[in-house]
Amino acid sequence: MIPEADTAQSGRAPGGRTGRQRARTRAALVSAAQTLLAQRRINVTIREITETADVGFGSFFNHFTSKEELFDEAIRVTLARHSEVLDSLTRGIDDPARVLALGIRTTGRLQREQPEMARVFLHQGTRLLLDDTGLTSRARANLAAGVKSGRFVAPPDVEFALMAILGALLGVVQFLDAHPEADAGASADQLAEGVLASLGVEPSEARRIAREPLPPAFES
Amino acid sequence: MIPEADTAQSGRAPGGRTGRQRARTRAALVSAAQTLLAQRRINVTIREITETADVGFGSFFNHFTSKEELFDEAIRVTLARHSEVLDSLTRGIDDPARVLALGIRTTGRLQREQPEMARVFLHQGTRLLLDDTGLTSRARANLAAGVKSGRFVAPPDVEFALMAILGALLGVVQFLDAHPEADAGASADQLAEGVLASLGVEPSEARRIAREPLPPAFES
Numbered sequence: 520m521i522p523e524a525d526t527a528q529s530g531r532a533p534g535g536r537t538g539r540q541r542a543r544t545r546a547a548l549v550s551a552a553q554t555l556l557a558q559r560r561i562n563v564t565i566r567e568i569t570e571t572a573d574v575g576f577g578s579f580f581n582h583f584t585s586k587e588e589l590f591d592e593a594i595r596v597t598l599a600r601h602s603e604v605l606d607s608l609t610r611g612i613d614d615p616a617r618v619l620a621l622g623i624r625t626t627g628r629l630q631r632e633q634p635e636m637a638r639v640f641l642h643q644g645t646r647l648l649l650d651d652t653g654l655t656s657r658a659r660a661n662l663a664a665g666v667k668s669g670r671f672v673a674p675p676d677v678e679f680a681l682m683a684i685l686g687a688l689l690g691v692v693q694f695l696d697a698h699p700e701a702d703a704g705a706s707a708d709q710l711a712e713g714v715l716a717s718l719g720v721e722p723s724e725a726r727r728i729a730r731e732p733l734p735p736a737f738e739s
Numbered sequence: 740m741i742p743e744a745d746t747a748q749s750g751r752a753p754g755g756r757t758g759r760q761r762a763r764t765r766a767a768l769v770s771a772a773q774t775l776l777a778q779r780r781i782n783v784t785i786r787e788i789t790e791t792a793d794v795g796f797g798s799f800f801n802h803f804t805s806k807e808e809l810f811d812e813a814i815r816v817t818l819a820r821h822s823e824v825l826d827s828l829t830r831g832i833d834d835p836a837r838v839l840a841l842g843i844r845t846t847g848r849l850q851r852e853q854p855e856m857a858r859v860f861l862h863q864g865t866r867l868l869l870d871d872t873g874l875t876s877r878a879r880a881n882l883a884a885g886v887k888s889g890r891f892v893a894p895p896d897v898e899f900a901l902m903a904i905l906g907a908l909l910g911v912v913q914f915l916d917a918h919p920e921a922d923a924g925a926s927a928d929q930l931a932e933g934v935l936a937s938l939g940v941e942p943s944e945a946r947r948i949a950r951e952p953l954p955p956a957f958e959s
Contacts, residue, residue: 562782644864645913674933679914679926683933686910687903693865694902706899713894713903713937722939 615665627707672719847927892939
């Protein structure tokens with residue numbers, strides 16, 4: 520699914536000029552909300568939002584009924600975008616351990632590429648992990664596949680393991696946000712190795728998987 | 740250090756009746772803020788806070804200059820209390836692996852005993868981990884001791900490992916908050932085992948340490 524904001528930016532929205540204008544306005548509002556979330560400025564008025572978006576005050580209500588609805592949508596769009604990136608990276612990889620490692624390693628590196636996006640996640644905190652987004656669904660399915668095949672020594676509960684792993688990942692993203700000087704690649708790889716070891720993958724193999732070459736875009 | 744709120748409740752505040760009254764008011768405000776934080780109700784007015792605390796509106800400003808200052812204090816007091824509990828539990832234990840496991844295992848169980856307190860932590864999200872409270876200081880010192888002695892295979896950075904571990908713990912506390920039917924003891928023990936394994940403790944030893952008897956108050 521392509522988020523509406525992207526559709527608008529690429530200028531392929533349906534409905535002629537009015538439809539395109541409408542989609543542009545909506546995209547501007549979502550983008551403004553992402554910026555405000557990243558800056559932890561959620562105690563703003565609707566007027567401040569429309570000013571940040573550079574759209575008319577009244578147009579807000581053509582798209583959203585409340586500030587909360589807009590912020591929820593901004594988070595959904597941000598998550599969907601991240602989820603699509605991770606999905607395209609891991610497509611075609613069968614080993615759940617490799618899929619998991621790749622997700623962790625590239626997410627840490629993405630914090631450096633898109634710190635504003637990462638801050639939207641951090642703002643949500645661990646509540647984010649409860650939303651059944653594409654991201655958590657895919658991570659859950661991968662974890663369940665690994666447990667079922669015996670690749671991961673069975674934790675008592677897939678849902679529990681998912682929350683522990685994603686919580687650790689959020690903790691590391693927060694660390695990278697607070698420490699711009701830290702080596703994001705080394706940190707993310709170390710987390711991937713630790714997570715695989717905690718799931719019962721033999722330590723030397725966990726280390727090897729966590730150091731395999733990455734897709735060219737993520738090589739530091 | 741005993742938080743002022745506790746001092747007030749035990750009636751041993753200095754300064755005679757006026758001093759005791761003052762301390763009681765302050766404690767009531769902090770307690771109200773803890774309740775509101777646990778309910779995620781931070782968009783309240785100062786009047787709503789003083790009504791929740793059952794104190795006069797004007798008395799707020801005898802203690803705090805803003806809502807934010809009160810909420811910060813409420814989080815500080817909550818963290819200090821949790822930190823003291825964990826500290827008393829691990830006093831006299833030399834093995835960093837045992838100290839770490841005990842901290843994780845009892846924190847998971849504490850979520851069940853004090854879900855409101857746990858929600859104050861969850862509300863803060865991973866930002867909480869950046870505050871240099873007694874809790875993170877002690878966890879950091881324990882981790883550093885374990886790395887130095889070789890008990891833990893050295894991660895690239897103690898600060899990074901701290902954030903990953905505490906992030907995982909927050910993720911599990913969020914899981915337990917969302918799943919009242921889940922076995923908190925089993926989840927916390929599993930996390931402790933996984934964290935020790937991720938730090939290089941041999942898997943069977945990690946499992947043994949994560950299942951040692953707990954202090955009587957925490958046996959389920």
